[in-house]
Amino acid sequence: MRFSDLVMKRWFACFLLCVALASCSDSHGDGRKNPAESADSESAPVIVLDSLREGMMRIIPNGASSAYSLGIHEVTCSEFDKIAKDEDWYFALDCANDKLPVTNVSYYDVVLFANAYSRLFGYDSVYAYHRPFFNAKGHCINLEGLEVRSDVEGFRLPTEAEWVMAASQSWNPEKYSWNSTNSNFELHEPCAFPDSIGFCDLAGNALELTNDWFGSLEKVVKGGMMVQAPSEMNLNTRGDVYPVTPSTLSGYIGFRLAFGKIPEATGLDEQNGVATNYMKMKAFSSDVREKVGTYHSKLAFRNNVTGNLVYIDYDGRSPGAIEIFDTVQVFHPDISPDGSKVAFCTGMEGVDGPSSVYVRNLDANGGGLVKLDVEKAVIPRWHVSEGGDTSIVFVDDASDNSDDAEFLARGTWIVPFSNGKFGQAKKLMDGAYHSGVSQSLNRAVSGARRLRVHVNGKDDVWYNGEQACNASLSKDGLNQTLFLDFGGSTGRAFASDKYGVHERLLVADSSGKMVRAIPAPKGFSFDHSEWVNRDNLAVVSLVNVQGEHAKLALVNVLDSSVTELVEGGDLWHPNMWVMPKNTFGNKDLDLDSAGLYWDPIYQGGERSASLKMRMFWDERDSLEVIAVGTSRTERGFDPTQISKSALNFGYVGGNIWAALYLMDNYFIPHAKNLKYLIVEISYDLMHNSKASRMQFAFGQAPGYFYDRNHNFWRNGLPQSFVRFVDANVCYTGADSLNYVNMRGLLMLEPNCWSDEPEIKYDTVMQTSWQKNYDNSVDSLTAFIDSTQNKGFKIIGLVYPQSPGYANTGSFGRHGTKRSQALKTAAYFDSLAQVYPHFIMVDENKFGMHDYTDDMANDCDHLSFVGAKHLSSRLDSLIKTLEK
Numbered sequence: 052m053r054f055s056d057l058v059m060k061r062w063f064a065c066f067l068l069c070v071a072l073a074s075c076s077d078s079h080g081d082g083r084k085n086p087a088e089s090a091d092s093e094s095a096p097v098i099v100l101d102s103l104r105e106g107m108m109r110i111i112p113n114g115a116s117s118a119y120s121l122g123i124h125e126v127t128c129s130e131f132d133k134i135a136k137d138e139d140w141y142f143a144l145d146c147a148n149d150k151l152p153v154t155n156v157s158y159y160d161v162v163l164f165a166n167a168y169s170r171l172f173g174y175d176s177v178y179a180y181h182r183p184f185f186n187a188k189g190h191c192i193n194l195e196g197l198e199v200r201s202d203v204e205g206f207r208l209p210t211e212a213e214w215v216m217a218a219s220q221s222w223n224p225e226k227y228s229w230n231s232t233n234s235n236f237e238l239h240e241p242c243a244f245p246d247s248i249g250f251c252d253l254a255g256n257a258l259e260l261t262n263d264w265f266g267s268l269e270k271v272v273k274g275g276m277m278v279q280a281p282s283e284m285n286l287n288t289r290g291d292v293y294p295v296t297p298s299t300l301s302g303y304i305g306f307r308l309a310f311g312k313i314p315e316a317t318g319l320d321e322q323n324g325v326a327t328n329y330m331k332m333k334a335f336s337s338d339v340r341e342k343v344g345t346y347h348s349k350l351a352f353r354n355n356v357t358g359n360l361v362y363i364d365y366d367g368r369s370p371g372a373i374e375i376f377d378t379v380q381v382f383h384p385d386i387s388p389d390g391s392k393v394a395f396c397t398g399m400e401g402v403d404g405p406s407s408v409y410v411r412n413l414d415a416n417g418g419g420l421v422k423l424d425v426e427k428a429v430i431p432r433w434h435v436s437e438g439g440d441t442s443i444v445f446v447d448d449a450s451d452n453s454d455d456a457e458f459l460a461r462g463t464w465i466v467p468f469s470n471g472k473f474g475q476a477k478k479l480m481d482g483a484y485h486s487g488v489s490q491s492l493n494r495a496v497s498g499a500r501r502l503r504v505h506v507n508g509k510d511d512v513w514y515n516g517e518q519a520c521n522a523s524l525s526k527d528g529l530n531q532t533l534f535l536d537f538g539g540s541t542g543r544a545f546a547s548d549k550y551g552v553h554e555r556l557l558v559a560d561s562s563g564k565m566v567r568a569i570p571a572p573k574g575f576s577f578d579h580s581e582w583v584n585r586d587n588l589a590v591v592s593l594v595n596v597q598g599e600h601a602k603l604a605l606v607n608v609l610d611s612s613v614t615e616l617v618e619g620g621d622l623w624h625p626n627m628w629v630m631p632k633n634t635f636g637n638k639d640l641d642l643d644s645a646g647l648y649w650d651p652i653y654q655g656g657e658r659s660a661s662l663k664m665r666m667f668w669d670e671r672d673s674l675e676v677i678a679v680g681t682s683r684t685e686r687g688f689d690p691t692q693i694s695k696s697a698l699n700f701g702y703v704g705g706n707i708w709a710a711l712y713l714m715d716n717y718f719i720p721h722a723k724n725l726k727y728l729i730v731e732i733s734y735d736l737m738h739n740s741k742a743s744r745m746q747f748a749f750g751q752a753p754g755y756f757y758d759r760n761h762n763f764w765r766n767g768l769p770q771s772f773v774r775f776v777d778a779n780v781c782y783t784g785a786d787s788l789n790y791v792n793m794r795g796l797l798m799l800e801p802n803c804w805s806d807e808p809e810i811k812y813d814t815v816m817q818t819s820w821q822k823n824y825d826n827s828v829d830s831l832t833a834f835i836d837s838t839q840n841k842g843f844k845i846i847g848l849v850y851p852q853s854p855g856y857a858n859t860g861s862f863g864r865h866g867t868k869r870s871q872a873l874k875t876a877a878y879f880d881s882l883a884q885v886y887p888h889f890i891m892v893d894e895n896k897f898g899m900h901d902y903t904d905d906m907a908n909d910c911d912h913l914s915f916v917g918a919k920h921l922s923s924r925l926d927s928l929i930k931t932l933e934k
Contacts, residue, residue, distance in 0.1 A: 096216060098248050104172075104310055108249060110217055119311035121209055121217050124241035124251040125152035125259065126164075126306055134167050142189030150240040152257040152305040158270050158297035159183070159191035161208060161260060161306050168308065169205035176200070177207040181335050192298040195335040199262065201313035208262040209309035211271045215286055218253040218274070221246035224281035228255025231810060234277035238303070254284045257305030258291060262313075268658070270295045276303045280807040292909065293682065293703050330354075330619035333602065336367040342605055342614055343585050345642045347630035347778070349413065350590070351384040351393050352603060355621035360384055360395065362413055363617065368649075372617055375417035379409060383430045386413060386628035387441070388584075389778075393626075394431035394443055400485065401499045401520065403450035408443070410468065416784060423466060423473050430485040434465065437490060442467050442474075446483035453500045458482055459510065463495060482510055486532075487524025487582075494561075498522025498534050504563070513563040515541045521553075521577075526584040530561035533580050533589055533608075542568065553577045556591065558608055569611045575602075583627045590616075590625040630778070635771035644757040646776030659685065659702040659797070661752065662790050664717075665780040666698055668773045671721045674698055676929070678795075679710040679718070680731025683850040687913040688729065690794035692922035694930065695726065699795030707732075707827045708741045711834055712749065716763040719841060727929060729846045730831070732879065732891075734872035735865035737827040738820035754779065798915035799908035808853035808910035810861045824867075828875060835882060835889050844932065846925070847879055849893040851917070853910040857898030864911040869897065892928065894921055 094113050101107040107120040128146035131153040135141045140163050145155060156164075163183070166176040181196030199207070209217075224230060227246040229239045234255070242251035253259075253274050263271040272295050275284030295304065340346050351362040354374060360381040361374045384395040393413045398406025408428035412419040423431075429449040434442045442465050452458040461483035467474030479488070484495030484505050495505040502519040504511050513532075517539040525531040535553045536542045542557055543549055546568040553576040558567035571577050572593065578600060579592040587609045593602040602618040603625045616625075630642055646668070648661035667674070676697035678688040684701025700713065710730055718725060749755040754776075758764065764772070782791055789797055835845060852863045862872035876893065883891045894900060906917030913921065 095220060098217070098220065100249070101310075107308075107310060108217070110213070112216065117312055117314035119209075119213055119309055121213065121250070121309050122307035123249060124307065125257050126308060127151060127241065128153045131156075131164060134171060135164055138163065138167050140183065140185065140189070140191060148240070151238045152241060152252075154238065154257055154302050154305045155300045156305070157190050157192060157300055158208075158260055159194045159197075162194060162197070163191055165206045165208065165308060172206075174205040175203045177203045177205040181332075182337060190298075190300060195337060196332055199313070204310070204312050206308050206310050207313075208260055208306060210313060211261045211263040211273065211289070213309055214253075214259070214261055214273050217248075217250060219286055221248045221250070222254065222286055224254040224275065224284040228252065228275065228281060228284065229277045230255045230275070230281050230284070231278050231807075232280065236278050236810065238277060254281075255279070258301075258303055260295075260304060260306040262309075265290050265295075268294070268296055270297055270299075272304060278303065278811045279809055282807060283805070283809060292912075330361070330372040330617055330622070332363070332371050332617055333615035334605075334617075336365050338614070339365040339605070339616075340643075342607070343583070343588065343629045344632075345630055347390070347642055349386055349390055349628045350603065350616060350625060351386050351413065351628075352625040353381050353384065353623040354619070355600065355623045356619075360393065360411075360417065361622075362393070372619075373415050375411075375415070377417065379420070382406075383624050384626050385432050386626055387433050388435050388631075390628050390630060392419070394433060396429050396431055396445070398427075398429045398449065399624075400430060400449045401451065403448065406449075408445050410443070410471075410473075414783070419471055421471060421473065423476070425464075425466075425476055428464075429483075432485075432487060434488060434492075435490070440467065441469060444479065444488045446485040448483050449485045449499060451500045452483065452497050452503055455510075458497070458503065463488065465492075480505060480508075486522035487526075489524065489530060490528070494524070494530055496522050496524040496532050498532075502532070502534055502559075504532070511563075513559060514539075517541050519557075521580045523580060523582045523589070525582045527586050531566070531582075532559045532563075533557070533582055534559070535577055535580055541565075546570075551576065553594070556580055556589065556606060556608070567608050567611075569606060569608060569613075572604075572613055579624050581624075581626055583629060584631065585629040588627075588629075590627045592622060592625060635774040635778075637769060637771045637775075640769060640772065640775055641757065642775070644753040645772060646754050646779040647757070648752050648754040648776075648780055650751045650753065657702050657704045659790065660705070661754075661780050662782070662786055663698070663700045663702060663795055664754070665776050665782075666791065666795060667700065667717065667722075668776045670696070670698065672723060674722045675724050676727045676729065677718055677722065677725065678729035678731070678848070679705070679713055680848075681705045681733060681736060683733060683912060684729075684731045684848075685795070685797050686799050686908065687850050687918050687921060688848075688925075689796050689915070689918040689922040691796070692919055693926050696724075697794060699793075701731065701795070705731075706736055706739045707831055708739070709749070711830060714834070716758070719838070720763060720765050721768075725843045727844050727846060729848050729925065732831075732847045732849050733863070733865075734849075734875050735861070735863040735867040737875070738824045738865075738867065739827070740823050741826065796915070796918060798918070799912060801905040801914040801916050802908050803904040804853035804855060804902075804907045805910045806855050808855040808859075809864055810856075810859060811865050824871070828878070832882065835886055839886060839888060841888075844888045844890060846928070847883075847889065847891045848925075849876075849891075849895045850911075850913065850921070851895045851900045851902045851906075852898070853907070854898040854900070855910070862897075863895075873897070890928070890932070892925070894924070 097111040099109050101109040101120045109120050111118040128144050129149035162178045169176050179198045180194035183191050184193040186192050227244040245251050258272045258276040259274045261271045265271045271289045346366045348365045354361045358380045359374050361372050363372050380397045381395045382399040384393050386393050394410045396406050396408050406429040408423040408431045410421050411417050427447050428445045431443045431445045434444050444465050446463050448461040459481045463479045463484045464476050465479050466476035484497045486496040486498045488495045493507050497503040498520050501512050502514040518537045519534045522534040537552045538550050545565040554571045556569040556577050560566050575593040577591045578594050582589050589606045592600040593604050595601045600622050603616045603622050605614040648664040673696045675695040678684050679700045682703045688699045690697035690699050862869050879891050883889050908914040
């Protein structure tokens, strides 16, 4: 669960509605150009110097919101070092001047700093977390289990609404900011331009992190920066042109601290609705992986407060427990063998009454809901035959099984399930064996009052006929039975101990002989015991002395260890799925490496690149056109306008080095029908370093390492490799809309080019940049030379940018002198004369292009209108080349 200030978010939403004006979008995020005016005197907050906290202003809102304090200026390098130097996570800052704002720190670095700041002054830590993870340079790139403790009064990042409340009182970037007109594109010491309230650099200088999230993966950043024109700095802008993830390190993103409780904070669910029942994670991805052997595991259970299904995906991408709000009551969920769906019923074990069985997708939307059309069905359990056919086993009654005649008058049934539909149900055996059926269907178990076992057509009662419940038949072929008892004589004799109801988790072997008795943790008893589909592991509910199912836990029956997974109000019927080692029939591939093109812990890789990798592998045999490049390609090339099978492989963070890596190791070896490679040529990005950009793009995700260690599968893909990719790179509903349906194009709305386009770096190239620039040109030349006889053509594409750059000394947004770019353009034109398979297409023409404002999203990215226009031209070129 994430925490956020719901009241302040609503205030901010109203604020935006009040101040929004229709005009061109700025080049950073989703905001509109609108320098907001100060609130009127009746609603304006009281802002005074904080007499208790040096360097802060105290802000007292006019209303119900609590008072808080905000730093007068951004935290400087010297201030950061002073606090951080004694911390065990300390890393050396790269600051040209100790008095400059600190940048190149991740959101997680800032969290650790804020906690250290709180401790120094005797306050409690606002941020709690389970485990930190650091990169090779010492930066924190993940805080597993991060929680913002909104009721703690300490130092922290400001919420977006708090930041806006302070900034809106004297917002005037023309007057109070370091910007592109006066900064020389460099950071400056704070407080050269204090505003009329007393704050410094809320506009300009460094872009500032806040406590809030922009979607589920990005951080909200505010204030504009030193390379922007004053007119581009807006109160309602929320992001940078590139995604700011919590692990992002950027030379222009810094922060200032706030102090105080976050008022009226509310837990939010995955869809940003108010959570009705807060659940706290007790174990996280890395913990669970240590226990089950892979990140590919999921936990599903019933929230007995709401009756809804809840699940946790331990692959590291999900924020925690996700509840699927529905009108259908959920009991006894069971996750499908592939982990993608969940079956459940509306009745429960031991209780007679109506019940239906349903199946739905196991994702945040819970779509694909289908109902089994039978009169009564209880406690579904997935079954895979030796031939691989998937079915669901259920019973027509799961009430008391004590009476032989009544029990055997009921039945155990099986129904095929494929392609999201049920088949025709048929009866397996007499007797309602709802606690599991073996793969061979010759053994079944029931455990509601008596421990009953069906073996080869014969019904038997085990455990000396004593009361037992919550039985479960193991899924490993050993046919062990897990169950609970009521502290009876048989169990006590085996355990050599007196214990109470459900205070031992008992295991019987295939013959009924007792082999394990695991004690419950002190102060708890067990309930709802179920085997995991991994040897010797089970999941249970832990019941406290008040009778509340307060926690769910993982139990290792060999060493009797109990690992708490999640706690909440009343958690029932846990079911845990772990991806089998022989998934897709290939035991040789590593589940946590093959096709894993994102990192479940660090999450610093490019998510969109991982989606494109899946799309590539899925369609590699049919692809004829692949466009590769940066966000300009991602947003500017529309494959649906190409008459051949095409894929957009552009993504944020890409560059010429990433393009060469992908083309050499993936596209050329595996796209057998490739006819055209469209390679983005951006002169203002050629100064990027090979090491830094390649490390950023491919240096963290295990899948790229795995491919490299297997020579990128040039001798042929292993069996089922693509299915591993599909399992490891999952599409969300948003992915399908944003990428898959458009074959990799990220569609952006039309805005305008901007008359004063941003120049991110000075046009005077540094010495090291010139070397990188030359290396980029030389490497692309070598690639062109090496592909003369490969059977495909290369189209070097220059995407259009704002015509306003023609009035500057810069080629585009990221600098590079126009004179340098002109020389390089002439060079590539000459290459096109030498190499027949290389064609240059310059759609920028150094600003003299015909792309109108509605074709632009910002100063260097096309809207979907511009993407369609550009791609239609490319298709015409391709058709001409075909002739």
